Amino acid sequence: MFTVFNEELAKEAREIRDRHQAFAAGRWTDAELADHQLREFRRTVAYVKANSPFYARHLAAVDPDSVTAATPGQLASVPFTTKDDLRREFENVLSLPLSKAWIFYETTGTTGRSTPCPRNNTDSLHNNTALTVYYDTIFRQFGDEQVIGVSGPTELHAFGDTFGDVCRNLGHAVAKMWPHSPMVGYDRALETLRVLPATGLFSTPGMALSLAKKAYAAGLHPRRDFRLDVLMCTGELASPSLLDNIGEVWGAKVYNALYASQEASVMGAAGADGTLYTAPLLNLYEVIDPDTGLAVEPGPDGVRTGELVVTSLYQGSKPLVRYRTGDLVRFGPAAGDRTLPAPTLEVLGRTRDTLLIGGNRISGYDLEELLLTHPRGYLDYQIVIDAVDGRDELTLHFETPPDGEGVRIDEKAVAGAVRERLDVPVRFEYGPLGGVTTTGAMVSWKAARVEDRRPAAPDAERAAALAVAGGRAQ
Template sequence: MTDTHVDPRFRDEYTRFLAAYRVGTLRQPQWDAWDDRRLTRVLHHVAANSAFYKRHLAGLDLDGVTSRSLDRLPYTTKDDLRRELHDVLCAPVSSALVYYETTGTTGASTPCPRDAKDVFTSDTHVEEACRRLFAARYGDRMPMLGLMGPSELYAFGDTFGEVAQRLGAGHVKIWPESPRVGFRKALRLMHELEVEVVVGAPALCLGLAKAAVHYGYDLRRDFKVDLFLVLGEICTPAFARNVASLWGADTLPVLYGSQEALAIATGCTDGRLHLSRPNYLPEVIDPVSGRSHGPTGEGELVLTMLIDGIKPLVRYRTGDHVRLTEERCACGRPGPLVEVTGRVADHVVISGQRLRPADLEEALLEQVRGCLGYQIVIDPGPDGEDLVTVRLELLPGYGDDPAHILSATADRLRERCSVRARVELTDGLDPVTHTGAFVSWKAARIHDRRTAPDHEARAARQAAARHVLSN
């Protein structure tokens, strides 16, 4: 991507290594040399230039740490970033190419500036993913894109806008939840511009459908959308099949990342996410004990960034629960495969069963079609077993038998998740379900009446109120 201001020696080295990575010619000695050289550079970079890391890594033999001995280093947490703010940075903000922030919905907004090296090494993986996705689907021509990001202070719009321009794809930046745009205008532009690809959060796939029905559109007849590229929260195969039942469009993950950690993984034609491996040393740890399982396995994802930009993070606990494997993907792209099953904090305990967001969503939507949204309400039961009510909103007039949908959904939840649930239809879901990953999947989808609302639930309520007022 943008490489005009990148040091030519680094640019050439990275480009050569990336080319070998993409064609699959790298062997373990080459990986070890890259990892250890980049790791040593990053460790000395942060220890010399970041006020936080000077303290955090004080007294450690940084030259003795290799990619095989990362456990000698302490973790970096989200609380560290919120507390230290600009002290995490390795350079003043004035030296950044662009400035972003986290949303601050669950704590202080943390600064996330990027310099040219950060943008170049992160966005090039997004560009390659989109190039392959569009070539497989549209051949030599480029589709019209509708970009629907969460905030102007997010990297989303810049990243995908520049990718679209470099690929020669027309695009329009539509923020339907912005008070100056709104869903009505966003839908009009999608219709008039014949947008074929919508890039945004999974919740928008349903929110757009619900708004389109409200404004009198026919989802299949009035729009040309045939692909949703999603990011920002979990998107299970069952969710994707439901979106297809509404729009007649496929849904694929295109990016897994964060403001703090950049483009961690990018999507492929098989609907899987490939780690941007040259940029990171990944670890999977037990989220409770903190014990590292190494570079593969199931647990919380920890990342050490290998690019010495303005804000590299060392052993950063992402808070995301993942499954990371070295399995080869049928699409032919390299890189470990990342399956994101939800945030660690989004796990839900129901009647003693600890359930991941992906488990609940997959069981709930497995055979449901025409669903415009769902919410899971949990109440304490008199016998100690929790009472679960699932509320589904379906597309008006959808062909499936509603009674069968309700009974089959309740059966699946009992069989797969050991949850006894009552499932009901509604024509007006709680507006909080539209907040999606703006706060968290749990805050949007779970209404837990067993305890008082936590700070995330309250933040989601505030976001929902703004959503209602602006739309």
């Protein structure tokens, strides 16, 4: 309701809402979208040059008016922004002083220096409006009497504020609960979900499984003692098979709800059909070869695979220009028969998390999908990679419910798929897994899910994940 006290913001909010609703309804032409993206790209470049000390230097040789088309050839004249730039330049990247923000967030700092990520009202209006319009296609499937749990951090992180605001926009009640907080804990979070009862939950995939484990430990059954209809998972790499498993465990529909970062804000969000869509009114997207920095050409199916690069198409506290996300994606073309008329994303994991197994290179997303296509009903999993007599070998470790109900793990089918794709053997182990598997959002998917015993040097990220797991409230 802050817009009630600022007529200019109220007008801006209505204009942003109308644009996003018209786009989602398919009322934008390709030419209108291209004009919008070029115009806002040029505005962002001019804005950051005028307001950010870093960009004043970094883009000194760039004339925004010289960019007459958002094509790879023309965009190549604008330098990339990297994560190292953000860590080194810190507050110099900001285009507005902190006093002009409405809230301050920062990155976790588990794998490098924390960097400031303030939001002003313009930032929140643009991002939260896009999410509201996209998520309306999902939540309307479940009726009007909804109570949504938001199980994510609130201190210095946008998770709780963003999803709380979006659910409020959609007319749904919200209960914020972060089980790792000493003020909440798992027992209280589960009791809140059960008693309300909550019909939906925003959480990481790891948290959704952790809550199920804690429910069993408390003598409760996730499907029978809770009323969850929908889980909105975000914050970690999640393959379709992992999401399907979470849905079976809870008896709910599960979405890969959001692709975002503290630095770049919203880059993708789910629609009702389960597809992860780009937000082309918020960002200009590029896909590059992570080694050469050159634009990737689409394949015969129109899909481009490479590192995602984004430019903010709104001018708030910290717009970024040609920001290299470090994430490997499959970027698909828009299609008229889908829930939303936007290009699509599959987020395959960080470029540096690609693994070499049995001489075959595979992304984290594809490895998880390969291993988890057949198993269902498990509460947690971890991958161990060993070199035995000079040959790679996988161990897939599952934690399953104490009663074994609903568990289906076809070891033969998994082993056959792994042999065909990676030409390595796979063993299976069963038993409890530690808290490190819950740290994907704080550190990385690889650090949380993969124990690679092959390297001689210690894995700094794995050590960071173990430290985070050890310091959390249980």
